[in-house]
Amino acid sequence: MGIIQAEKCFGQTKFSKVLSQQIDSLKFEDQKPLQIKNSDSAAIAFQRVIRTNFPFVKNILSQYGFPGNDLVGEESSNNYWLLVQHSDFDVPFQKRALELMKVQVDLKNASGQKYAYLLDRININESRPQIYGTQVNMGEKGTTLKPCIDPSKLDERRLSVGLSPIKEYIKKCDDMFYEMNKGKLIKPVER
Secondary structure, three states, X not given: OOOOOOOOOOOOOOOOHHHHHHHHHHHHXXXXXXXXXXXXXXXXXXXXXXXXXHHHHHHHHHHHOOOOHHHHOHXXXXXXXXXXXXXXXOHHXXXXXXXXHHHXXXXXXXXXXXXXXXXXXXXXXXXXXXXOOOOEEOOOOOXXXXXXXXXXXXXXXXXXXXXXXXXXXXXXXXXXXXXXXXXXXXXXXXX
C-alpha cells in the first residue's frame, strides 16, 4: 500500500476517494484477527496488524490532520478513528489525533461519540479516570467500568455527546461478551 500525497494539507475541502479506500483497507486488515477462533492467536495477529498499519495511520494524520467526513466520508472517518483507537502503544500519537479530531468535531465534521471514546481511552492509557464511561472490563461476572470521574453525573455527560445511558451500554457489553464466547459460557438469565 503506497503513501498518499496530500492535495491540501489539513484543507479537507475536497473528497478523496483514494484516501477513503486506503483507510477502509487499513480497517479491513485491523479487523481480520476477529475471525481467528483461538484468542491467543487472535491477540498475536492483532498486535502484528496494528503495528504494520501504524506507519500508514500516522502518515495520514501528519498529511491530512484527522480525516473528517467531508474528506473521506462518515464511514471512512469512523474507520480512521478506530485505527487511532487501536494505537495504544503510541499515546502521544493518540493525543495528537484527539486534538486534530476535536477541530473536526467542532465543525460537525467528525463523530462526537467517537471523540468521547478516544478521550476516555487516552485517559485510561495514562492512568487517569475516564470521563464518558466508554472503557470497560468485560467478563463472566459482568461488565464493569474502568475508573471514571464523578459517576453520579456520568449519564449526563454521556447524553451530552450522544451516548446511551450507562446502564444500556453495560447491558450491550454483557450481551457482546456472551456472544463472543458463545458455546463456552452460559449467559445468566438475569443479573
